[in-house]
Amino acid sequence: MVDHVVLRVFVGPDGRGGNPLGVVTDGAQVPDADERQRLAAQLGYSETLFVDDASRGAVDIYTPSARLPFAGHPLVGISWLLRERGQGTEVLRPPAGDVRTWADGDITWIRGRAEWASGRRTRQYASAAEVDALPAPPPGEGWLYAWAWLDEAAGRVRARAFPRRGDNIVEDEATGAAAVILTAELGRPLDIRQGAASQLLTRPHGTGWIEVGGRTAFA
Structure with missing residues (x-):
């Protein structure tokens, strides 16, 4: 190896x-x-x-x-x-x-830029409970970033990510590229709680640029 x-x-x-x-x-x-x-x-x-x-x-x-x-x-x-x-x-x-x-x-x-992450589709759900209840993966084809507001005024989001590309990655625990796309679509800073326990922070920066950040640790 x-x-x-x-x-x-x-x-x-x-x-x-x-x-x-x-x-x-x-x-x-x-x-x-x-x-x-x-x-x-x-x-x-x-x-x-x-x-x-x-x-x-x-x-x-x-x-x-x-x-x-x-x-x-x-x-x-x-x-x-x-x-x-x-x-x-x-x-x-x-x-x-x-x-x-x-x-x-x-x-x-x-x-980075949202156009660098093409091919990922976002879909808003009515509640975080609906996002949590989705099967893994949901029915359908193509990369899906499912999200709902936890607190819209504060920019807090619940999200789950489903690549649906047939390579055994059923659900992505934390997905920076999809977070970049969602931030570009909404045009505002976000605090995204994704997967089982992950956090992504994002914010727009000038024309077309999106910043995404988070913590890293050794596995």
Whole structure:
């Protein structure tokens, strides 16, 4: 097995939750794209990230079935890990483009664009109870981000994420890219409680840019 680190990204304020992320810190171990895809499928995390050049922030992201140009929880996670290892960078470089990153206390932030996360559909439900009651996955096809207001005035949201792409990831515990899309649609800062116990914080930043942040811990 290739050497890798496992993190939990978007951990809740009580230390629970967080979406598991596999990180191959030496991407040269797996230089070929097909090999990376096979390894991501073998590891079985919702995403696996390969670090190609830590000093430049060059990274490559895979689900068990596809390569992604941009994804929130891998980028927040690797930014945290590089900082923990004294290799912190101000810019990450996934295929989509340059992603600014920084830390504010125990929250690691990234800044991306909703168009980098295309293919994910949001659907609002009448209550958090309805979201909680959804089967995993709900009937239908295509990536679904199901959400409802917990407290609309305060921007607090309950959400669950269902990739529905046939690669054994039935439900995503915490999904930064979908949170970016929802924030762009609503045009306001959000405090999203997703999955079993995860927390994502988001806010618009200028024309087309969305910031998403959260806590990370070793799994």
